[in-house]
Amino acid sequence: MRSPTIKEVAARSGVGIGTVSRVLNDSPQISESTRQKVMKAIEELHYVPNVAGKRLSQSRSNVIAVVVPVINHPFFAKLVEEIELAADQKGYSLLVASSQHRIEKEQEILHRLAQKQADGAIFVTHYEHQENDFKNLAIVTIDRHLGNDIPIVSSNNYEATKQGVRYLIEKGCHKIAFLGTRATQSSEVTLREKAYREVMEENGLESFVINKDVEHGQEKVLVDELLANRDHIDGIFVSGCILANTLFNRLKALHIKVPEELQIVSYDGDFSISKLENITTLEQPIKEMAEKCVELLIKIMENKNDYEKVNILDCRFVKGDTTK
């Protein structure tokens, strides 16, 4: 059972297809009477315009894509959700792809974009790409610098981390560790360690850093490494939500009292699945970041140039139960 086309609607209502098209697109110069005729035919036929025709004739798809390393991760799931909402708001559908930490899959996805499956894309990548790969594509990235012409949206990694470490110091911590899963060179995320070291130095405190790239699911290895060398650590700045959660639960299992013996401040926000206890956190403004990405993408696609290349949004400090 084929779906009816604009041609059949035109025939049934006794007008040309151009007229039907104008009715569909709410063109102003259409007489009320023909509009009625056309609408009637549309309803009778249960006609729904086929986007394939529209896309070809307009050479745009009204689709944007988001590429993340994985979807099944609290931060990325939330990010994808917020991007979907923002895109929907603006009339765009969302194509989602995950690179699974494999550069080949990322390249495969870039190829799909080059085929014009989407008008633009939001990229969260761990890999280096030649700027060339993005030629002719409307692209925005989160956290990663992909090249001078590609706008980036990020949270204020540097300042927010400083704020967090200083907060630990204010709350009486003297021996503060930094715990993170190291990101690639060109990521804004690397500023977190830098900020931590600077605050420590400022205060004449010694740095103690565990910041290594581990596979998703292996965060506990880092936590155990930290705790094995715990010594007299009384504060930890944690660079990500999964790590923070893992740490927190491990401490509970070890009967180490938080925040009495040890205080924790985490980046990212608190994504504990059960909303029972709260980690003190510098929460990334994910919703705002998603909206900014979509907004930027639309400007690029419309060839407007009134946007910033670097967009840093502030984290929100949320006091939880892991600090005094």
Added chain:
Amino acid sequence: MRSPTIKEVAARSGVGIGTVSRVLNDSPQISESTRQKVMKAIEELHYVPNVAGKRLSQSRSNVIAVVVPVINHPFFAKLVEEIELAADQKGYSLLVASSQHRIEKEQEILHRLAQKQADGAIFVTHYEHQENDFKNLAIVTIDRHLGNDIPIVSSNNYEATKQGVRYLIEKGCHKIAFLGTRATQSSEVTLREKAYREVMEENGLESFVINKDVEHGQEKVLVDELLANRDHIDGIFVSGCILANTLFNRLKALHIKVPEELQIVSYDGDFSISKLENITTLEQPIKEMAEKCVELLIKIMENKNDYEKVNILDCRFVKGDTTK
């Protein structure tokens, strides 16, 4: 800077556009020499075929859609991820939409599908739809019955729950509660409560059920209600991962020893963000469910009829630390 089209490739290589198309599609009857010529032009021009043309001429998009209530939820995030992988494997891109528990958004999404944005869709809905809404759409659902013509993929809610409750009994529980967030009438998920009640009755035990619809994030309300009426409960069958996690953490906070004083078996699988402790669980085979959905969808789209309307996949029992 416009992208080159097939016409320019044809011109540059001195052949017709049909020939270029055949080269692109690895058509067998193409002489090696023309293939070479065409490939050369393609490379020189950095030509990438535009899918819009292909889609229109083939009247298919090679896109499938997935519609979930929310993305930022451990079960759905994992599901979307697995569907993306399975779809990718089969050469399909994935459009993702979330209904946000709003029926209007679901209908809006159905409309997009009617516009042929995708060739088919995987639907996880909480609402009733007229079967009519899905006319001409290739649709598969997870857990929800949407009509006789729409295939459903589900886990073995009934049998797996029985297994779980019986396991608690075997392990010495006498007063076992059921804790769940009630789903709609037509969902397979409702079988969990039914199975629980039957096993309890079989064993001459009294049922104690808390099964209510709550907003995501409010699971702790149910947990508290259960614990307030705890009495001598020594076992709990929990219907979902978030609820199970919330319960587990609450029990720890209350210093109720698990599994010594209270044993827990949960449906869904264990999605605790930090992989430190494990809940005994009947784990849904999400990956297999995702693959089955994609497989079914492809069969429907190809008008093959050699598939089952009802596809129940078995959960995997995973012993964790919450049972003896």
Added chain:
DNA sequence: CTGAAAGCGCTTACAG
């Protein structure tokens, strides 16, 4: 093995 042409379902100047 290959080219010319029709067709996929729309949009949009152009003319009237």
Added chain:
DNA sequence: CTGAAAGCGCTTACAG
């Protein structure tokens, strides 16, 4: 205000 026609970028019988 509206119709006829060209065009968007492909694919695919049809002929040769």
